[in-house]
Amino acid sequence: QVLSQVLPEQPDLRIIRRKITNYVGFANLPKQWHRKSIKKGFNLNILCVSQTGLGKSTLINTLFNKNIYNEENGSNIVNSTTDNLDKIKLEDDNNTISNEESAENTNTDNVSSNNGNNKHNSSNGNSESNQPNVRIESVSTIIEENGVNLRLTVVDTPGFGDSIDNTNSWEPIIKEVDSRFDQYLDAENRINRSVIEDNRIHACLYFIEPTAHFLKPLDLEFCKQIHEKCNLIPIIAKSDILTEEEIDSFKRKITKQLQEAGVKLFKPPHYELDDKETIKLTDELYNKLPFAVVGSTDLVVNGEGKQVRGRSYPWGIVEVDNANHNDFVYLRDYLVRQYLEELRERTNNELYENYRSEKLTKLGINQDNLVFKEFDPETRQKEDKQLHEAKLAKLEAEMKSVFQTKVSEKEKKLQKSEAELFARHKEMKEKLTKQLKALEEKKHQLEMSIANQMTSSPAQKKKGFLR
Numbered sequence: 001q002v003l004s005q006v007l008p009e010q011p012d013l014r015i016i017r018r019k020i021t022n023y024v025g026f027a028n029l030p031k032q033w034h035r036k037s038i039k040k041g042f043n044l045n046i047l048c049v050s051q052t053g054l055g056k057s058t059l060i061n062t063l064f065n066k067n068i069y070n071e072e073n074g075s076n077i078v079n080s081t082t083d084n085l086d087k088i089k090l091e092d093d094n095n096t097i098s099n100e101e102s103a104e105n106t107n108t109d110n111v112s113s114n115n116g117n118n119k120h121n122s123s124n125g126n127s128e129s130n131q132p133n134v135r136i137e138s139v140s141t142i143i144e145e146n147g148v149n150l151r152l153t154v155v156d157t158p159g160f161g162d163s164i165d166n167t168n169s170w171e172p173i174i175k176e177v178d179s180r181f182d183q184y185l186d187a188e189n190r191i192n193r194s195v196i197e198d199n200r201i202h203a204c205l206y207f208i209e210p211t212a213h214f215l216k217p218l219d220l221e222f223c224k225q226i227h228e229k230c231n232l233i234p235i236i237a238k239s240d241i242l243t244e245e246e247i248d249s250f251k252r253k254i255t256k257q258l259q260e261a262g263v264k265l266f267k268p269p270h271y272e273l274d275d276k277e278t279i280k281l282t283d284e285l286y287n288k289l290p291f292a293v294v295g296s297t298d299l300v301v302n303g304e305g306k307q308v309r310g311r312s313y314p315w316g317i318v319e320v321d322n323a324n325h326n327d328f329v330y331l332r333d334y335l336v337r338q339y340l341e342e343l344r345e346r347t348n349n350e351l352y353e354n355y356r357s358e359k360l361t362k363l364g365i366n367q368d369n370l371v372f373k374e375f376d377p378e379t380r381q382k383e384d385k386q387l388h389e390a391k392l393a394k395l396e397a398e399m400k401s402v403f404q405t406k407v408s409e410k411e412k413k414l415q416k417s418e419a420e421l422f423a424r425h426k427e428m429k430e431k432l433t434k435q436l437k438a439l440e441e442k443k444h445q446l447e448m449s450i451a452n453q454m455t456s457s458p459a460q461k462k463k464g465f466l467r
C-alpha cells in the first residue's frame, strides 16, 4: 500500500515467464544456503515457565537428549536479571560466557570459574517485599547433531507460582522478554550491525499442572500477558498421572478457556506449495495443543524387549517417544524437528516487529514512513537521537527517583535522631529538676532544724545536744 503511493502507476504491467535453455547456476542457491547455515549454526532460546517440581528439567533434558542443567556437561549457567542482561555476552569459540562490563555491573556479586565454565551470580533485584519472588536464570549449551550445531538457551523462572500471593509474578518474566527485544533493537541501531546476537525468546513452554480440572487464574493471566510477545506452547506436565479420558477433557477445557481469553498459541504457517496432506498434518498437530507430555531420560525395557526411554510403573511402562502413550513426539516436532525455523521467523517478523514499531511509535517516530526513512541518513540520525534522548531521560528519571529516595531516607533518619535527642534532653531535664527539688527540700528541712535549735531554751538545747 505504501509502495503504491510512492511508485508511479504501471500501465499494462505483464510478467512474462521464460524458460532458460542453458545452465546459469542459481539452481545451486539452496546448496549455498545449506552450506552457509551449517557453518553459521542455529540458535534457539526457550523460556520455560513452570511451578516447582512439574518436571521441567527432566523434559528439557529429554527433548535435547542431554543433561542441559548439568554444568559439568559443558553447559553455561548465567543467572541474570533484566538489568544486567545486555552486559552478558556468549563467546562463540570456547563455550564460555564473559561479562564485558562486570566491573561496572553492580548487580553481579561474584564471578567464579569452574571446570572451564564461568558462572555468573547476581541478585534478582526483587528483594523488596512488594515485588514478586521470581528469579530469571538461563542455561546455555551447544548441541551438535550430524555436524549441525544448535546453540540452545533455556531461560528458567524459579519461584513462579510458588508463593501464596502470586500477584504480578509474571512481571519479571515479561520484563525479561522485553529487555531481550530492547537488547536486539539497540544492537540494530548501532553503526556496526554485522554481528547481532539473537537473544530473543523464540518459544515459551508453559507447564500446566495435571489437575484435570481447569486452568488456574494464574495460568490464564500469564498466557494473556505473554502470548503477544512469544510463541506460546502450553503443555500438560506429567500427563502419565492422568487417564486418556481425563487428558482429552482437560485439553478441551484448556483450549476453550484460552480461546475465550483471546490467547493465541503458536500455529505453524501454511505455505503456498503445501499439498492438502501437509496442511492436514500441520492442522492436526496444532489441534493436539496443549501437548500432554511425559519426560524421562531413563531407559526401560518395553513389552517387545526393546530398550526405550520411559517411566516404569507396577502397572506397566510409559514410553516417552511413543505417540500412543503421550504427546512428547509432537512437542519435539513442534519445537525442533519441523518448526524451529518458523518459531524464529515469527519471533523476528511478527512479535519483534510489533514490539519494535510500538516502541518507536511511543517515541514519536512515524512507522508509516520508516521504510523510506531508513535510507535517509538524516532521518536515521534523528531516530537514533530520539532513542538516545529517551534512554537518557529514562536514566535521568531513574537517577532522580533514586536521589529523592535517598534524600527522604536521610531526612527520616535525621528526624528520628533529632526526636531521640529531644527525648533524651527532656528526660535529663526532668531528672535534674527532680534532683534540684529534692535538694531544695533537704535545704529547707536543714534550715528549719537550725532555726528550731536557735529558738529552744538552753536546757532544751543542752538536752538536744546531749541527745
Ligand code: GTP
Pocket (backbone or CB within 6 Å): 050, 051, 052, 053, 054, 055, 056, 057, 058, 059, 237, 238, 239, 240, 241, 293, 294, 295, 296, 311
Ligand atoms: P524444579 O527444578 O525444582 O522446579 O523441578 P522441575 O520442574 O525441574 O522438576 P524435575 O524435572 O526435577 O522433576 C521433579 C520430579 O518429577 C522428579 O522426581 C522427576 O522424576 C519427576 N518427573 C519428571 N517428569 C515426569 C513425568 O513426566 N511424569 C512423572 N510422573 N514424573 C515426572
